[in-house]
Amino acid sequence: MLNIALLSIGFLGLVIAAVTPRSTLGGAVSLLSFAAYFFMNENDEWYTIIIFILGISLLIFEVFIPDFGIAGIIGVLLIFFGLYQTVGDLGQAIRDLSIAVLLSISLIIVLAKKGYSFDNFSKLVLKNDLTSERGFSSSIDHSSLLGQTGKTLTALRPTGKAVFEEITLDVLSQNERIEENVLVEVVKVEGSKIIVRRVIENE
Template sequence: MRHKVYQRVLLILIMSLLSLFTIDNRVSAEAGPVIGIAIKGEINAGQAALVRKAMADARSKQAQAVLVEIDTFGGLVDAAVSIRDMIIDSPVPTICYVKNRAWSAGALIAISHKHIAIAPGGSIGAAEPIPTTEKTVAAVKAEFAATANRTGRNPRVAEAMVDKSLGYPDYAEPGQILALTDYQAAKVGYADIVAPDREAVLANYGLTGIEVLEYTQGWQEKLAGMLSDPAVKSFLMSIIFLAVLTEIKTAGLGVAGLVGLGAALLFFGSQWITGIAGWLEIILFIGGIGLIILELYTPGAGVFGIIGIIAIFASLFLTLGANVAAVNMLAISLLIAIVLFIVLLKHLPSSKLWDRIILKDAETKGAGFSSSQDYSLYLGKTGITYTGLRPAGALIIEGVQLDVVSEGQFIEPNTLVKVVSITGNRIVVRPVHS
């Protein structure tokens, strides 16, 4: 009898010790606040930037948990995947509260949490991708299934949310996309509880009375969200390409370069805030620009320029996701840039805008000015290129070596060229085809 009493006492002690380290369906309650994040409206890079900021603060503030409230019809897949990765990798416990709906990309974010609560009348699922191609469906379905498996849920349910050909018994027939209501989500294990409000959610996980620090989008996150729109990103890339083409044509005028630099800062800055662009992409882009500048002012047989252009394309390709959609966006942006470049070449030099931005005043002899050397006597004369023009180089005219530039094209050494314009010390030449 005494032996049995000792066994019971020992069992009680063991259970008491275990209760200190494990909480049944509850989040560990250590010192610190709860971080509250509201994901509302379209999911974009701005939402990803907000989650990144909040997650970083959750670690530094030793938060007890992160509560993510979702009410969205969906949004950009790349932004949702970025948020999904941050939640899964978070060392701080996370709780998702579906206030009204978590559809499409929002469903992926929801199921990436270990704990899900859903409001009465809420729903989760309906994640068929657009465009609904075989490749896109397969990729998104795999992402959903892997996420569900990682968080201990039935992957078949997640797959049926993406691929309507599967269906799910008693909830969606084959040919119907799966979307779960509040009580259905709880029944199939995609929600822990149906909770009417935040207080009920916190109470369920043992966080009653804990301070909640709210995180909402500031101007940086809103700007990042706006710049993440595919149309805006395509426009910025077109401006970057146009600036590069213009700088090559004008041999370093500077105005186009500044405009292109501004577009690049907006493009990469927004992607940096969201964590999509890393140091590799930015270094590739800056290195590519540097190589193109090097090609313009040093004879490099075109090697520096080619490598620079490849580096720029690689940086943009990686930043856009390194997929077929990235290739399509790059192609469209480059085509727009080429069309705009042709239009500028044809109309800008004769426009009033060109007259306003280009300085027409000259320090002429008639006005009492004189220069150290007058190059006007070489206008219209021909000579032989001493070095390759890329587009800058050297020319020999009547035994005199001159520093000249081409009109943008590459000219090989020992080529007959003609001086077509002279502005101060800038001598522009053009090949003579005979």
Template sequence: MFDFVHNIDIWAAISFILGFIFVIIEMFFPGFGLPGVVGLIFLFIGIVLTAKTLTDVLVLLAIILLILAVVLAIAVRSASKGRLKKLVLTDSLEKESGFEGTEDFTSFLGKEGVALTALRPAGTAEFDGVKLDVVSEFDFIEKDAKVKIVKVEGRRIVVRKID
């Protein structure tokens, strides 16, 4: 039924073996992608050397995809169990370690400035020559009104109108 089994010679077998090895290396140690590309080229060469008909090509592709799917499932399972340190981020990104996800605007807390746009409730205000996106604490604040920063939550800067 499948004539390609008899068509596999030593070079096709070496191509398939090298192709699987390189693709599996890429699955377990992801990086630039060079081993994966080289592995796919070897698998393609193996198919070209082995298949004589379109049916042979389709069956070989199905077999290759099935084998790679099983190996990928094993790689994902190993990563989820924490066995693959390369795939799982182990460093924690804490402020004490020097990591900051957004800019720190807490130094602006308590500063007074002027609303450059109407705040309904969001808009722009200027504090000591620095333009910031702000949100009014309560209701509408008209343009050119004096405002004060009363709360900073990450990138969200809350202002209150002052008289």
């Protein structure tokens, strides 16, 4: 049971880091829990830990790259392989990972109902406001797009692509996931960042 608890806490820490402002705390909890999991199983094969970390990295990468599902699939497979090589038991590896994933999904649902989203990741990456007031300048001025309506070419999770008058641009959603082929409106432009929101019918 300790195996399940440590692995689950590790994944729950990743969720907290991804969807809440407690990214440092969540990351620390996740790192310590995963380290304890491998230490408790007396794993002295570094390649299994590297494979596991690579799998986690691909899952995080999946959050940033819309519709790039292959990264997530490979990530899950690598995580499973790393666990299997660590515990040496197929059934235990499936059990541990399944419970950890189910608990993580449950936490994501709970946090989503409270208004949290994976937009927190974008805030970590795009932490600085790229505004002219802060001395930022861009070779391309997108300020003319403010208020314009376009359509998403890919899902925004929260980044993706949208088309405006036959011009395809990289955009960032405003605190929500937006599906493909959805009308969006530019609500803010910060240097090269084009921030959009879903256009609600009869608005």
